[in-house]
Amino acid sequence: MKNILLIFTLMSSLQAMAADISITPDSSLQDAVRKAREMRRLGKAKEVTLHLSAGTYYLYEPLRLRPEDSGLRIEGNGAVITGGMPITDWKRQGKYLVASVPDFNGRPVDFRQLYINGQKATRARDVSDFEQMHRIRTYDKRNHVLWVPKKAVEKIVNSKSANSKYLELVLHEMWCSTNLRVKSMTVQGDSVAVRFHDPEAKLQFEHPWPSPMTPDTKHPSPFYLTNALELLDEPGEWYHDIREHKVYYMPRKGETIREAIVPVLPTLMEFIGSPERPVHNITIKGVAFHHTTWMRPSEQGHVPLQAGMYLTEAYKLRPQIDRPNNHKLDNQGWLGRADAAVELRWTENCSFDQCRFEHLGGSGLDYVVGCRAGSTTRCTFTDIAMNGYVCGSFSPEGLETHLPYQPTDFREVCTGQEVSNCHFYNVTNEDWGCVAIAAGYVSGINIEHNTIHDVSYTGISLGWGWNRDLVCMKDNKVHANLIYNYAQHMYDCAGIYTLGNQPGTVISENAVRDIAKPSYVHDPNHWFYLYTDEGSSNITLRDNWTPEEKFLKNANGPGNTWENNGPQVSEDIKQKAGIEK
Numbered sequence: 001m002k003n004i005l006l007i008f009t010l011m012s013s014l015q016a017m018a019a020d021i022s023i024t025p026d027s028s029l030q031d032a033v034r035k036a037r038e039m040r041r042l043g044k045a046k047e048v049t050l051h052l053s054a055g056t057y058y059l060y061e062p063l064r065l066r067p068e069d070s071g072l073r074i075e076g077n078g079a080v081i082t083g084g085m086p087i088t089d090w091k092r093q094g095k096y097l098v099a100s101v102p103d104f105n106g107r108p109v110d111f112r113q114l115y116i117n118g119q120k121a122t123r124a125r126d127v128s129d130f131e132q133m134h135r136i137r138t139y140d141k142r143n144h145v146l147w148v149p150k151k152a153v154e155k156i157v158n159s160k161s162a163n164s165k166y167l168e169l170v171l172h173e174m175w176c177s178t179n180l181r182v183k184s185m186t187v188q189g190d191s192v193a194v195r196f197h198d199p200e201a202k203l204q205f206e207h208p209w210p211s212p213m214t215p216d217t218k219h220p221s222p223f224y225l226t227n228a229l230e231l232l233d234e235p236g237e238w239y240h241d242i243r244e245h246k247v248y249y250m251p252r253k254g255e256t257i258r259e260a261i262v263p264v265l266p267t268l269m270e271f272i273g274s275p276e277r278p279v280h281n282i283t284i285k286g287v288a289f290h291h292t293t294w295m296r297p298s299e300q301g302h303v304p305l306q307a308g309m310y311l312t313e314a315y316k317l318r319p320q321i322d323r324p325n326n327h328k329l330d331n332q333g334w335l336g337r338a339d340a341a342v343e344l345r346w347t348e349n350c351s352f353d354q355c356r357f358e359h360l361g362g363s364g365l366d367y368v369v370g371c372r373a374g375s376t377t378r379c380t381f382t383d384i385a386m387n388g389y390v391c392g393s394f395s396p397e398g399l400e401t402h403l404p405y406q407p408t409d410f411r412e413v414c415t416g417q418e419v420s421n422c423h424f425y426n427v428t429n430e431d432w433g434c435v436a437i438a439a440g441y442v443s444g445i446n447i448e449h450n451t452i453h454d455v456s457y458t459g460i461s462l463g464w465g466w467n468r469d470l471v472c473m474k475d476n477k478v479h480a481n482l483i484y485n486y487a488q489h490m491y492d493c494a495g496i497y498t499l500g501n502q503p504g505t506v507i508s509e510n511a512v513r514d515i516a517k518p519s520y521v522h523d524p525n526h527w528f529y530l531y532t533d534e535g536s537s538n539i540t541l542r543d544n545w546t547p548e549e550k551f552l553k554n555a556n557g558p559g560n561t562w563e564n565n566g567p568q569v570s571e572d573i574k575q576k577a578g579i580e581k
Contacts, residue, residue, distance in 0.1 A: 017044070017045050017046060017047075018045055018046070018047040018048070018049070019036070019039055019044065019045035019047070019048045019049075020048075020049050020051055021035060021036060021048060021049070021050050021051065022051040022053065023050065023051070023052060023053065024053045024055065025053065025055035025056055025057050025058075025079075029050075029052075029057055029059070029063050029081070030063060032050050033050070033063065033065065033069060033072070036048035036050060036069070036072055037068050037069055037072075040068075040071065041068070046071070047071055047073070048071070048072055048073070049072075049073040049074070049075060050072070050073070050074045050075065051075050051077070052074065052075065052076040052077065052079035052287065053077065053078075053079065054077055054078030054079060055078070055079065055080070056080045056082055057079060057080065057081045057082065058082055058084070058085075059081065059082065059083055059265060059268060060104075060105055060265075061265070062265065062267045062268055062269060062270045063081070063268065063269045063270070064269075064270045064272055065269065065270070065271045065272070065279055065282060066272055066273070066279060067273050067274070067277040067278065067279050067280075069279065069282065070279055070280045070281055070282065071280075071281050071282070072282050073282070073283045073284075073285070074282075074283070074284050074285070074287060075285045075286055075287075076285070076286040076287035076288065076355075077286060079286070079287055079288065080287075080288040080289075080290050081268050081269070081287060081288070081289055081290070082261070082268070082289075082290045082291045083263055083264060083265030083266070083267075083268050083290075083291050083292045083293070083341075084115070084261035084262060084263050084264065084290065084291030084359075085102070085104055085109070085261065085262055085263075085264045086259070086260065086261055087099050087101060087102075087114075087247060087260040087261070087262055088260070090249070090257050090260070093248075095250060096232070096248045096249060096250055097248075097249045097250075097251055097257060098246055098247070098248050098249075099246065099247055099249075099260070100245055100246055101240065101245045101246065101247055101262070102245075104264045108242070108245060109262070109264050110240065110242050110295060110298055111240060111262040111263055111264065111293055111295075111361075112263075112293060112294070112295065112297065112298060112361055112385075112430075113262070113263055113291075113293065113359070113361050113385070114238045114240075114247065114249070114260065114261075114262055115259075115260070115261040115262075115291065115359055116236075116238075116249065116255075116257055116259070116260055117255075117257065117258050117259055117260075118259065120359065120383055120429075121236055121237065121238045121249065122234070122236050122237045122238070123226050123227060123237070123238060123239075124226060124227065124228060124229070124231040124232040124233075124237045124238060124239040125224050125225060125226040125231055125237070126152070126153075126155065126224055126225040126226075126231050127224050128234050130222075130224070130489070130518070130520070131518070131519055131520065133172070133222035133223060133224050133520060134148065134149055134151075134152035134222065134223060134224075135149075135215070135220040135221065135222050135223075135520075136148055136171070136212055136214065136215075136220055136221050136222075136223060137149060137191055137214075137215060137220075138191075138214065138215075139211075139212050139214050141205045141206075144195065144196070144201050144202070144204075144205045145193045145194065145195055146169070146171075146180075146193075146194045146195075146196075146212075147191050147192070147193055147194070148191065148192050148194055148223070149190065149191060149192070150187060150189075150190050150191055150192050151190075152192075152223075152225075153185060153192050153194075153225065155228075155230045155231060156185065156225065156228060156230055156231075157185055157187055157192060159228075159230050164182075164228035164229070164230055165243075166181070166227055166228075166242065166298070167181075167182040167225060167226075167227055167228045168180065168181055168182065168225070168226050168227045168297070168298075169182055169194060169196070169223055169224075169225055170223060170224050170225075170226060171212055171221060171223045172212070172221045172222045172223060172432070172489070172490075172520065172522075173210040173211060173212050173213075173221060173522075174210035174211070174213070174490070174491075174492055174522045175210050175306060175433055175457065175490050175491070175492040175493065176210045176304045176305070176306065176432075176433035176490070177304075177431060177432040177433055177489070177490070178200075178204060178301075178302065178303050178304065179200075179297040179301055179302040180196045180200055180201070180204060180301055180303075181196060181197040181200065181298075181301050182194060182195075182196060182197075182225075183195045183196050183197045183201070196301070197301065199300055199301065200300060200301025200302070200303050201301075203301070203303040203311050203312075203313070203314055204301075204303050206314060206315045206316070207303065207305075207311055207314035207315065207316075207331065207333065208314075208315075208316045208330065208331045209305070209331060210305075210306075213522045217522075219520070219521065219522050219523065219524070221522065222520040227239070227240075229241065229248065232248055232250055233250070234250065235250050235251060235252040235253065235255075236250065236251075236252055237249075237250050238250070247262070261291055261359075262291075263291040263292050263293035263359075263360075263361050264293060265291075265292055265293065266292055266293055266294055266295070266339035266361075266362060267292065267339050267340065267341060267342070267343055267362075268289050268292060268341050268342060269284075269289070269341070269342045269343075270342075270343050270344075270345075271342075271343070271344040271345060271346075271347045271350055272345055272346070273345060273346030273347055273348075273370070274346050275346060275370060275409065275411050275412075277346075278346045278347050278348045278370070278372070279344075279346065279347045279348070279350060280347065280348040280349055280350070281348070281349045281350070282347075282349075282350045282351075283350075283351050283352075283353065284351070284352050284353070284355055285352075285353045285354055285355070286353070286354045286355065287355050287356075288355065288356040288357075288358060289341045289342060289355065289356070289357050289358070289360070289364075290358055290359045290360075291359050291360070292339070292340075292341045292360045292361050292362055293361040293362070294338050294339050294361045294362035294385070294386070296310070296338070302431070304431065304433055305333055305335060305401065306433065307387065307394070307433065307434060307435055307438045307458075307461055308338055308363070308386045308387055308431045308433060308434040308435075308438075309335045309336070309337055309394045309395075309401075310335065310336050310337075310338070311333050311334070311335060311336075312334050312335065312336050312397070313332075313333070313334045314331065314332060314333040314334070315331065315332055316330060316331050317329065317330050317331055317332060323467070325468055325469065325557070326467055326468055326469070326535065327534070327555055329402055331402075332400055332402075333400065333401045333402070334395075334397065334398075334399075334400060334401065335394060335395050335397070335401050336397065337366075337368075337390075337394060338362045338363055338386050338387075338431075339362040339363070340360075340362050340363035340364060340365060340366035340387075340390060341357055341360050341362065341363070341364055341365065342357075342364070342365045342366065343366045343368055344366065344367045344368060344371050344374070345368050345369050345370060345371070346369065346370035346371070347367075347370070347371045347372070347374060348371075348372045348373060348374070349372070349373045349374055350371070350374045351374050351375045351376065351377070352365065352375075352376045352377070352379055353375075353377050353378055353379070354377075354378045354379065355376075355379045355380075356379065356380045356382075357379065357380070357381045357382075357384065357388070358380070358381075358382050358383050358384070359383050360383070360384045360385060360386075361385045361430075362385060362386050363384065363386040363387040363388070363390050363434075363438075364381045364384050364387065364388045364389060364390075364427070365379075365381075365388075365389050365390070366387075366389075366390040366391070367390070367391040367392065367414050367417055368390075368414075369393060369412055369414065370411055370412050370413075370414070371391070371414045371415075371417065372411075372414075372415050372416055373415070373416040373417065374416075374417055374418075375417070375418040375419070375420070376389060376417075376418065376419040376420075376422060377418070377419075377420050377421055377422070378421050378422065379422045379423075380422070380423045381422065381423070381424045381425075381427050381436070382423075382424075382425050382426050382427065383426050383427075383429065384426075384427040384428070384429065385428075385429060385430035385431060385434075386427075386428065386430070386431045386434045387427070387428065387434045387435055387436070387437075387438045388424045388427040388428075388435075388436045388437060388438075389419050389422070389424075389436070389437045389438070390438045390439075390440075391414050391417050391419075391438070391439045391440070391442050391445060392413070392414040392439055392440040392441045392442035392445075392464075393405060393412070393413070393414075393440050393441040393464070394438075394440040394441070394464050395440075395441075395464065395465070401464075401465070401466075402465065402466050402467060403465075403467070404465060404467050404469040404470070404471045405441045405464070405465060405471050405472060406470070406471050406472050407472065410472065413441060413442070413443050413472045414441075414442050414443070414445070415442070415443040415444050415445075416443075416444045416445070417442065417444075417445045417446070418445070418446040418447075418448070419437060419445075419446075419447050419448075419450065420446065420447075420448040420449050420450065421448075421449050421450065421579050421580055422450045422451075422579075423450070423451050423579060424436040424437070424450065424451070424452040424453075424455065424459075425451075425452070425453050425454045425455075426454050426455075427455055428455050428456040428457060429456065431456075432456035432457060432488075432489040432490050433456070433457055433490055434456065434457060435455065435457055435458045435459065435460065435461045435497075436450075436452045436455050436458075436459050436460065437450070437452070437459070437460045437461070438461050439460075439461065439462045439463070439476070440463070440464040441463075441464055441465070441471060441472050441473055441500075442462075442473060442476060443472060443473060443474050443475060443476070444474070444475045444476065445462075445476045445477070446476075446477045446479070447460060447462070447476075447477065447478045447479070447481065448477065448478075448479045448480055448481070449479070449480045449481065449577075449578065449579055449580050450481045450482075450578070450579065451481070451482045451578040451579045452481065452482070452483045452484075452486070452495075453482075453483070453484045453485045453486070454485045454486075454488060455485075455486050455487075455488060456487070456488045456489040456490055457486070457487060457489070457490040457493050458486065458487075458493040458494055458495070458496075458497045458531075459481070459483035459486045459494075459495045459496060459512070460478060460481065460483065460495070460496045460497070461497045461498075461499075462476060462478060462496070462497070462498050462499075462502070462505070462507075463476075463498045463499035463500040463502055463535075463536065464499050464500055465499060465500045465535060466499060466500075466533075466534040466535055467500060467501070467534075467535045468500070468501050468534075468535040468536075468537045468556075468557030468558075469501060469535075470501055470503075471500060471501060473500055473501065473502040473505070474502060474503045474504050474505070475503070475504035475505065476502055476504075476505040476506075477505070477506055477507075477508075478496055478505075478506075478507040478508070478510060479506070479507075479508050479509055479510070480508075480509045480510060480573075480576060480577050480578070481496075481510045481511075481577060481578065482510070482511050482577040482578030482579075483495035483496070483510065483511070483512045483513075484512070484513045484514040485514050485515075485516055486512075486514075486515060486516065487515050487516050487518075487521075487527055488516045488518065489516075489518055489521075490521065491521040491522065491523060491524070491526050491527045492522075492523070492526050492527070493527055493528070493531070494512075494527070494528040494529060494530055494531030494552070495510070495512030495513075495515075495528075495529050495530065495546075496510060496512065496529075496530050496531070496544075497531045497533060498531070498532045498533060498536045498539055499533050499534060499535055499536060500535045500536065500537070501535060501536075501537040501538060501557055502536070502537070502538060502539055503537075503538040503559070504538070505538065505539045505540070506539075506540045506542065507530070507539065507540070507541045507542070507544065508540070508541075508542045508543050508544065509542075509543045509544065509545075509569075509573045509576070509577065510544045510545070510577055511544070511545045511546075511573070511574045511577035511578070512529040512530065512544065512545070512546050513529075513545075513546065513547055515527050515529075527550075528550050528551055528552045529544075529546035529547075529548075529550050529551060530544060530546065530551045530552075530565065531551065531552045531554070532551075532552070532553050532554070532556050532560060533552075533554050533555070534554055534555040534556075535555065535556070535557055536553075536556045536557065536560060537556065537557030537558055537559050537560065538557075538558070538559035538560065539559075539560050539561075540560075540561040540563070541560070541561070541562050541563070541565055542561070542562075542563040542564060542565070543563070543564050543565070543569050543570075543573055544565045544566075544569065545565075545566075545567070545569040545570075545573055545574040545577070546565065546566055546567065546569075547567055548566065548567060549565065549566040549567075551565065
């Protein structure tokens with residue numbers, strides 16, 4: 001096999017033998033994994049480590065790890081695994097640099113991110129400063145029409161070209177941002193009626209929560225337009241003409257393109273086990289995961305409920321549903337989940353150490369279902385469009401999201417994970433309603449000594465369901481995390497936020513400070529340091545340092561304990577929060 005070096009090392013035990021496989025970027029990761037698998041199967045080694053030499057490893061499909069790969073270790077030394085494709089041969093065309101977009105695996109590609117010289121470029125939009133976003137005028141639910149000021153869309157409605165055919169409108173809605181593909185614009189006086197494609201049009205106007213704020217409130221919802229050549233007017237912006245397979249980029253002054261990458265794969269690595277045969281005891285150390293895509297917003301729109309979990313069907317209820325021990329329920333919703341760079345299903349003791357998750361169009365690392373134990377330590381999560389770290393169910397696709405989740409087979413529940421001493425920053429930078437750490441229906445998770453800052457919404461979200469009934473959540477721990485500069489774009493948030501009944505859960509010795517102050521949020525006072533939301537029950541919050549006692553306890557269940565939270569907490573606790581030194 002080309003460029004794969006096998007180094008065998010005898011171990012002290014009588015039967016144990018370890019093998020080290022060294023590979024270079026022009027080797028096949030898939031072939032190396034298979035080689036390690038066969039070595040174990042044939043009894044040539046009990047433990048195998050793949051050593052990735054420094055450089056970039058381009059994938060044409062995800063690297064899949066199965067039960068037969070259990071016991072594998074992958075170590076990187078400056079290794080980057082990427083789902084990106086280089087764009088070359090840029091030519092000057094007026095004020096733009098233009099390049100042809102080649103096919104990938106025999107098919108044309110579309111993309112939502114472009115990375116120039118290692119930095120994310122800005123997809124062409126109508127405002128460079130989000131503080132300058134326009135506000136909506138009227139929200140017509142009956143006719144599925146959003147009315148906006150004419151001046152907000154003049155560049156589009158005055159254009160004679162077809163370069164705005166795939167225009168998107170991104171709408172700010174309380175605690176979520178929504179991507180809507182524009183179908184038509186109709187001018188009427190100084191206003192424009194905007195209609196959208198399905199399925200998102202139906203979802204958008206039928207689901208009640210979250211909803212946009214209208215001018216009869218003090219803070220009507222802002223929006224921005226993106227993905228039209230007419231909007232490409234600022235240095236650092238780009239536009240992809242998918243019909244002509246060309247990408248346009250407006251360079252900054254003196255800028256030369258040394259490297260241009262577009263993402264083409266939604267997922268780079270998959271752990272694929274089963275309830276009876278989980279993938280177990282795999283460690284990934286020192287590997288960087290770069291350049292993933294998530295194309296649903298371009299193809300079907302994106303209407304999320306919360307934390308980036310998108311609605312597949314949703315509507316208002318009349319009359320409301322009576323729920324014993326809970327508030328009446330006024331809506332129904334079923335959810336889907338965005339792709340992540342690394343996804344784990346049915347695993348045991350699968351861990352990540354000193355890895356880097358960066359330049360990602362979906363989420364970062366996702367323990368999806370049936371994962372037991374496993375740690376994420378000393379990792380960095382940055383430049384991620386959606387959630388950083390995700391763990392546990394956020395309601396199965398077939399379960400209405402407000403119903404309690406208590407599976408018959410408890411093996412479905414993600415249990416005993418740890419995420420500690422990790423750094424999260426500049427995550428949630430496209431879907432503003434996402435969070436740094438999103439833990440849903442989990443049991444025994446330990447979220448400890450992480451540093452989180454510069455995120456669009458909440459720092460740590462723990463729990464799911466808006467329901468105080470007993471479910472599968474219990475014994476969770478959120479300890480000694482440092483969270484600051486959160487809520488860069490959305491309010492109705494907190495540094496640490498909870499949902500649902502979680503017996504034995506303890507939130508302790510965290511430090512939360514410095515909320516951002518965007519002018520366009522729906523309610524400038526509706527933010528908190530700690531926030532126990534609907535159904536939160538049997539949770540202890542103790543010794544958490546915050547500059548003031550700005551907390552919210554909304555529709556909580558029984559058994560919550562609040563002890564010594566606020567500015568009086570000791571300086572020692574405050575200083576020890578965050579990544580351990």
